[in-house]
Amino acid sequence: MTTDGFLNLNKPAGMTSHDCVGRVRRLLKLKRVGHGGTLDPAVTGVLPIALGKATRLLQYLQHNKAYRGTIRFGLTTATDDLEGEIIHSRPVPELSLEKVQAALPKFIGKIEQFPPSFSAVQVGGKRLYELARKGETVEVAARKVEVFRLEILDWRSGDFPELDLSIACGAGTYIRAIARDLGAVLNTGGTLACLTRTESSGFSIDQSLSFEELELQLQENKFCPILPSAVLGHLGAIVLSPEYTKRWFQGQRLPIPETLIGGEEEISNNPFPNPIPQHPYPLQVYDRDGNFLGIGQVANSETSTILSPQIVL
DSSP, rough: OOEEEEEEEEEEEEHHHHHHHHHHHHHOOOOOOESSOOTTTTTEEEEEEGGGGGGGGGGGSSOOOOEEEEEEEEEEEEEBBBBOOOEOOOOOOOOOOOHHHHHGGGGGGEEOOOOSSSSEEEETEHHHHHHTTTTTTOOOOOEEEEEEEEEEEEEEOOOOOOEEEEEOTTTTTTTHHHHHHHHHHSSSSEEEEEEEEETTTTTGGGGGBBBBHHHHHHHOOOOBOOOOOGGGGGGGGEEHHHHHHHHHTTTEEEEEEEGGTTTHHHSSOOOSSSSSSOOEEEEEEETTTEEEEEEEEEEEOSSSEEEEEEEEE
């Protein structure tokens, strides 16, 4: 059984992403294991895990993510979720769903947000949560992030109303910051009550495995890592001839003839835009038998289009 590929792990609450990597490493008896996007210990859901040689491919995974979360109003905490010390608590039974609906568009599209004080963002070489635990406060610049969708799933009124949301966003978006800032806009306070990541890097929670399911598959010798081709389709691909395949493994830069640009036999998914951009861009690389060979970088030279090996597997 090959162990080079990916695992779509359904992370449980109470474990850090690093904890999950360690447990997977022990279960598979594998040294090279990495994850594709940190989740806070209290957050559950999709945690992409790279196994073996696939750890070198983490940088090429898609960046968009999706979540299902609950925001509780009338409450603010030091961590912007229920894990932190309560800073302010005030019943807000007057808050209505209509007021929340009117405020949500402010958080859709390209927005600026300040990372939570307790987060992994680095300032001066130290994580914000490390500084916060020491009682140090530092000024952090707002970061530009993008939220593609905010969909209301449910609303529960009361002294501390709760809003269930489905959220699709780009990399670097903090859902805790959305909860905090939405509460500030509504003048009620808000904090994240719970969060599940439903999609990440092309993986969906519907196809994820819990640790219990992974252990059972391993006991029954049924575990099969997800192939790179299943999650790297957003890159496009090129199929090399036997001669080019040999040169690929020798680490050579390969000139791609003009006749191959745009969908000839050696090319799949028409990866070459017309015209080809001046800046380099990555492609999956396969041989004629469909074996994944790695990641190449395509760029224009003065006389031709060049495919340069970046990751050779």
